[in-house]
Amino acid sequence: xxxxxFADLARVxxxxxxxxxxxFAADDARPNLxxxxxxxxxxxxxRLASLDVAAAEAADGVRLVLTHANIxxxxxxxxxxxxxxxxxxxxxxxxxxxxxRGEPIALVVADSLEAATHAAALVRATYETAPFxxxxxxxxxxxxxxxxxxxxxxxxxxxxxxxxxxxxxxxxQIDARFASAPQHQNPIELIACVAExxxxxxxxxxxxxxxxxxxxxxxxxxxxxxxLIDVVSPFVGGGFGQKNSLQGHTVLAAEAARRxxxxxxxxxxxxxxxxxxxxxPANRHHVRLGADRSGRMLAAIHEAQAQTSxxxxxxxxxxTTSARxxxxxxxxxxxxxxxxxxxxxxxxxxxxxxxxxxxxxSCVDELAYALGxxxxxxxxxxxxxxxxxxxxxxxxxxxGQCLExxxxxxxxxxxxxxxxxxxxxxxxxxxWGVAIGTYAGLRAPAIAKLKLTDDGRVEIRVGVHEMxxxxxxxxxxxxxxxxxxxxxxxxxxxxxxxAAPQHLTAGSWGTATAIPVVEAAADALLARLAELAPGGxxxxxxxxILRAAGLPELAVEVQGKAPGQPDAIYxxxxxxxxSIGGPVYPEFVTYSYxxxxxxxxxxxxxxxxxxxxxxxxxxxxxxxxPRTAASQVRGGVVWGIGAALREASExxxxxxxxxxxxxAEYALxxxxxxxxxxxxxxxxPDTRFNSAGVKGLGEVSMAGVAAAIANAIHHATGKRxxxxxxxxxxxx
Amino acid sequence: MSSSATLRTxxxxxxPGRVAVELVVNGVPLAASLDPRRSLLDLLREQxxxxxxKKGCDHGQCGACTVHVDGRRVASCLxxxxxxxxxxxxxxxxxxxxxxxxxxxxxxxxxxxxxxxGYCTPGQIMAAVACVAEGHATSPEQIREYMSGNLCRCGxxxxxxxxxxxxxxxxxxxxxxTAGRSAEMPEARHAAx
Ligand code: FES
Ligand code: FES
Numbered sequence: 001x002x003x004x005x006f007a008d009l010a011r012v013x014x015x016x017x018x019x020x021x022x023x024f025a026a027d028d029a030r031p032n033l034x035x036x037x038x039x040x041x042x043x044x045x046x047r048l049a050s051l052d053v054a055a056a057e058a059a060d061g062v063r064l065v066l067t068h069a070n071i072x073x074x075x076x077x078x079x080x081x082x083x084x085x086x087x088x089x090x091x092x093x094x095x096x097x098x099x100x101r102g103e104p105i106a107l108v109v110a111d112s113l114e115a116a117t118h119a120a121a122l123v124r125a126t127y128e129t130a131p132f133x134x135x136x137x138x139x140x141x142x143x144x145x146x147x148x149x150x151x152x153x154x155x156x157x158x159x160x161x162x163x164x165x166x167x168x169x170x171x172x173q174i175d176a177r178f179a180s181a182p183q184h185q186n187p188i189e190l191i192a193c194v195a196e197x198x199x200x201x202x203x204x205x206x207x208x209x210x211x212x213x214x215x216x217x218x219x220x221x222x223x224x225x226x227x228l229i230d231v232v233s234p235f236v237g238g239g240f241g242q243k244n245s246l247q248g249h250t251v252l253a254a255e256a257a258r259r260x261x262x263x264x265x266x267x268x269x270x271x272x273x274x275x276x277x278x279x280x281p282a283n284r285h286h287v288r289l290g291a292d293r294s295g296r297m298l299a300a301i302h303e304a305q306a307q308t309s310x311x312x313x314x315x316x317x318x319x320t321t322s323a324r325x326x327x328x329x330x331x332x333x334x335x336x337x338x339x340x341x342x343x344x345x346x347x348x349x350x351x352x353x354x355x356x357x358x359x360x361x362s363c364v365d366e367l368a369y370a371l372g373x374x375x376x377x378x379x380x381x382x383x384x385x386x387x388x389x390x391x392x393x394x395x396x397x398x399x400g401q402c403l404e405x406x407x408x409x410x411x412x413x414x415x416x417x418x419x420x421x422x423x424x425x426x427x428x429x430x431x432w433g434v435a436i437g438t439y440a441g442l443r444a445p446a447i448a449k450l451k452l453t454d455d456g457r458v459e460i461r462v463g464v465h466e467m468x469x470x471x472x473x474x475x476x477x478x479x480x481x482x483x484x485x486x487x488x489x490x491x492x493x494x495x496x497x498x499a500a501p502q503h504l505t506a507g508s509w510g511t512a513t514a515i516p517v518v519e520a521a522a523d524a525l526l527a528r529l530a531e532l533a534p535g536g537x538x539x540x541x542x543x544x545i546l547r548a549a550g551l552p553e554l555a556v557e558v559q560g561k562a563p564g565q566p567d568a569i570y571x572x573x574x575x576x577x578x579s580i581g582g583p584v585y586p587e588f589v590t591y592s593y594x595x596x597x598x599x600x601x602x603x604x605x606x607x608x609x610x611x612x613x614x615x616x617x618x619x620x621x622x623x624x625x626p627r628t629a630a631s632q633v634r635g636g637v638v639w640g641i642g643a644a645l646r647e648a649s650e651x652x653x654x655x656x657x658x659x660x661x662x663x664a665e666y667a668l669x670x671x672x673x674x675x676x677x678x679x680x681x682x683x684x685p686d687t688r689f690n691s692a693g694v695k696g697l698g699e700v701s702m703a704g705v706a707a708a709i710a711n712a713i714h715h716a717t718g719k720r721x722x723x724x725x726x727x728x729x730x731x732x
Numbered sequence: 733m734s735s736s737a738t739l740r741t742x743x744x745x746x747x748p749g750r751v752a753v754e755l756v757v758n759g760v761p762l763a764a765s766l767d768p769r770r771s772l773l774d775l776l777r778e779q780x781x782x783x784x785x786k787k788g789c790d791h792g793q794c795g796a797c798t799v800h801v802d803g804r805r806v807a808s809c810l811x812x813x814x815x816x817x818x819x820x821x822x823x824x825x826x827x828x829x830x831x832x833x834x835x836x837x838x839x840x841x842x843x844x845x846x847x848x849x850g851y852c853t854p855g856q857i858m859a860a861v862a863c864v865a866e867g868h869a870t871s872p873e874q875i876r877e878y879m880s881g882n883l884c885r886c887g888x889x890x891x892x893x894x895x896x897x898x899x900x901x902x903x904x905x906x907x908x909x910t911a912g913r914s915a916e917m918p919e920a921r922h923a924a925x
Contacts, residue, residue, distance in 0.1 A: 010842055017850030018838040018857060020784020020824035027783035113778065114769040188788040188796055188885045189851040237786070237851030238885050270789045468849030468886050631845045631888060638887025663793035663883065670880040674889040 001691065002481065005683055008626050012476045012487055013235075013466070022235050025205045026192040026267050033194070034063055036253060036266040037116035038104040039123035040275065044656025045132035045341045048096040048105060048125055055122040056108050061115030063260055065123075066107040066252060068096050074255055077217035079312045079344065080245040081151070085217025085576060087245045087278045088344030090311045093252060098127065099311060100342050101657030102275025104248065109256045109264055132341035134651040136282055136307060142339040143305075144313065149337075151315045158302075158323045160389050161330030166299035170290025174366045178359040179284035180724040181648035182307065184274055184658075185348045186668060187467075189237020191273050195253035196263035202229045202254055207236040209244045209465050210504040211497050216576035217246030218254055226576075231502075233495035236467035240639075241347030242277050243467075244506050249276060274661035278346025279649060281307035281314060285359040287322070289366075295373045297382050299330040302360065308337040309344040320389075321356035321703075324438050324583075324591050325364075327384025341656060347506060349639050353439050353703040355724075358644075361435035361707030362722060365714065374417065375434050375711065376407050387589035395588040396686035396695070398619040399436055402595035405680055406434075406617040410597035419718035427604040431716025434597050437703025440583035441590025441686070441695045442509035445561035445573045447500050450479075450521040452529075453553045456543035458483065458490045460521070461499035463573070464514040466492075468635075469698050470628025471510050477625050478515055478692070482522035483542055501574045508592065508696025509580060515624060516690040517560035524556040563587065563689075590689045592700040593619040596637070598708040602716045607731045609713060611641050612675035614705070621695035622685035633679040633701040640705020642669040648725050753817040757782065758826025766813050772806075773797040775813035776823060784824035784854045788883070795882030798855035798862075799823045805862035807881075824854035827861065836906070837861050840899035846891035852884045860896045861903075869900040 016022045039056075041048075053065045076091040078084015092104040106123045110116035133140040147157045167173065193206035202224065208214050211231040219226035236243060249266050257264040268276050283306035290299040304318035319333020350357075368375040383400045386393055407413070415432045416422060422430040449461040458479060466472050471494070476487040493499040503513065529542055532549040546554055561569050562581025572579040583590050597615040602608070614637050623629050646667040650659040660666045685693025706724060713731065714720050721730050751766045757780060764779060771790075776782040776799070785808055788796035792810040799808045800822040827835045837860050840846070847853045859882045863869050868878035875896045876889070884892065 011845055014842040014847060017847055017853050018834065018841045019828065020854035022850055023783070024851060029778055029781040029783060112767060113774060114767045186885055188794055188883060189849065190787060236849060238849045267787060270791065627845050631848055631891065634890050635848060635887035638889060662791060663789045668883055668885060670883060671889045671892065672876040672880040677890050
């Protein structure tokens with residue numbers, strides 16, 4: 001293995017992106033396109049009593065109105081966490097039942113977007129209403145213990161030692177409750193697809209993180225052979241978990257395109273996607289942390305409750321994360337799921353880790369203050385090399401180095417411990433906070449097809465999706481270095497079910513999934529080239545060797561999977577099912593780590609909280625693409641600032657659904673909210689985890705940011721704030 | 733400046749009627765027959781095939797659809813296409829036509845990795861070019877304020893600010909170099925779009 005750090009390489013698709021030349025799914029202006037628009041349910045729950053689409057059908061330019069009455073044999077593709085392919089098992093429009101406010105009741109397809117939008121507004125419905133619950137404490141909410149569901153088979157509750165007894169004995173006890181509002185991923189690319197039938201094949205153009213699940217899910221929903229479906233997703237305009245599986249609109253677009261024998265484009269309006277896609281569930285936590293007087297953490301109990309839907313169980317993995325922050329021998333976790341009348345919630349960047357780290361790292365800060373120990377020193381004193389939950393060694397853990405380097409970069413030694421003790425020149429309060437974050441080291445199976453042609457071009461086909469994290473650049477970086485060629489000669493065909501099986505790209509496993517297999521493919525190609533050049537390759541480029549051997553092209557195919565996975569995992573991969581290994585492997589346990597240092601300023605009169613600077617140091621194994629990796633971390637920090645100080649999806653207990661369903665009312669961080677973000681990497685390869693030494697980065701980047709902000713606000717004001725988002729009124 | 737140009741409706745318009753407009757897009761004069769409900773963004777994207785400007789909200793809340801009309805940045809999703817009649821529209825495709833070198837702002841976005849997914853990027857760049865031309869790029873704080881109408885969910889803001897600072901200097905150098913040839917500054921136009 002080449003142990004040198006990777007060179008700084010510009011994002012390989014940036015040149016096209018800055019010219020607007022990258023084609024996202026909706027960037028399609030063919031003249032014969034038909035356009036779809038939805039009419040949606042306006043009750044919290046119940047059943048359609050009548051649905052009148054006559055005016056819509058009669059409207060100018062309308063070609064088709066699909067409703068439950070004429071949809072035919074379309075079925076649910078099932079829930080991705082229940083053996084299926086969809087973000088939820090509930091497929092709108094296939095029955096008169098209304099599960100939640102905002103679900104589609106009719107799809108209008110017309111010659112133009114304007115005609116479709118106008119006609120959708122002409123659809124009239126009456127309903128039989130039923131009681132519904134959208135808040136966690138509303139009457140009718142059903143509480144499910146996750147340990148008693150099938151989810152426990154792959155997310156077993158954390159139970160190390162005897163946490164309750166050890167906590168009861170602990171001389172220092174921290175006991176705190178935390179909560180977070182639901183949030184929506186809101187990538188700037190709207191949910192969109194173009195569905196078309198070409199000579200009996202269904203072709204879907206859609207920005208998705210999971211082309212294979214869209215393909216197999218459509219086959220299940222429409223009763224088709226998956227072999228007749230292609231899903232093409234070369235670029236995703238941000239995923240963040242929202243686009244991780246089949247969504248209902250794609251099924252309906254495909255059906256409409258079949259009936260009209262015309263390509264159909266659906267771009268879901270921003271307001272509607274608050275109900276047509278998943279979201280981060282509302283959640284709350286009770287954390288107890290026990291320590292001795294030296295600061296040694298002895299025991300912890302993390303009990304979590306999170307929202308799910310009536311029709312699916314979206315799992316909670318909060319305690320599994322907090323149990324991995326330190327080496328606490330006695331740890332107990334519990335996850336409860338609360339059934340509400342909403343679409344099924346889902347994954348949103350650092351889905352459990354953001355909140356688990358917020359809750360637990362807030363408690364660690366409280367412990368530091370209870371004992372009068374510096375928060376960085378307390379964390380360093382509780383470092384570990386062993387996974388306390390399983391007793392297995394950690395394949396790598398450099399969080400101590402993250403803390404030490406981050407403290408030096410931030411100037412932490414200039415911090416005075418007492419809350420309210422640091423002031424700005426303008427009279428505002430200054431707070432400095434720290435927190436660590438962790439995220440599981442996961443890996444999925446992948447098949448890589450590498451082809452060299454005699455013109456010097458190298459094509460890589462592998463299962464991974466580009467949603468901005470920079471995987472194209474990472475692929476180019478490793479191939480260019482292995483093969484000794486310029487990155488411009490490398491073409492990555494990814495996010496395309498025609499190229500190679502496309503496993504879901506999420507959970508920060510994309511790099512550890514694709515890169516080791518692609519490196520192995522490059523090694524295989526080099527071995528074949530060496531065979532072709534018995535006299536030695538002698539500094540020749542691969543294409544020169546190929547030409548000298550008189551061959552037009554050379555292709556290799558290599559597959560790889562997570563440690564301990566059976567060979568049958570490749571069948572699951574090809575079937576579009578989640579096939580994720582880790583973080584507990586037969587011989588070790590793998591996590592990524594990060595340390596965040598945050599400065600907040602609390603304005604003296606308005607109490608407005610600003611975040612002028614952040615320093616983040618990550619341990620993600622080998623950094624393959626330094627430039628895009630740094631952008632990933634900055635993006636994660638921006639997400640943490642948004643989650644801590646801005647973002648909340650407001651539910652409406654009177655009518656159901658989400659109220660602030662647009663980008664003006666749902667406050668995302670804007671440019672003026674963000675100050676300096678300084679990023680560094682430990683850059684130590686984890687070769688025990690995989691041959692390339694890479695661990696995940698995108699998710700861990702966000703984990704711990706909210707805690708560091710809340711801890712900084714405590715440092716500035718003396719207030720412990722345990723509900724997110726933290727707003728001005730909380731600091732008054 | 734043709735803000736007084738009149739619109740012509742067709743002879744026998746189908747309900748709800750179409751409107752003929754003439755406009756110049758990226759230097760090319762065009763005539764289009766329009767549904768009057770059509771936004772400038774949908775005209776560009778769905779009718780003219782200029783898909784560089786993106787739709788992120790359709791409500792003027794995200795900036796992904798930013799283009800220039802008579803030299804000013806506008807949210808094209810909030811601009812009725814008929815309002816572009818007689819006007820000059822510049823989109824990302826026209827900022828550096830295929831084959832020509834990148835605009836300094838585009839190059840700066842690459843150099844500072846001021847993007848991730850790239851979806852907001854055409855709007856960011858069009859807004860950034862206007863931000864510099866308006867004289868609103870004289871400090872990082874000012875750039876942050878005047879670029880806050882363009883959301884980036886990937887969170888590339890640090891890179892975006894650095895790119896604009898960098899490009900602003902290069903654009904100023906170019907303006908100085910060409911000042912002798914043209915007295916008209918692009919930011920001097922104030923059309924009532
Ligand atoms: S699409 Fe125009 S501002 Fe969002
Ligand atoms: S680069 Fe993805 S939204 Fe800005």
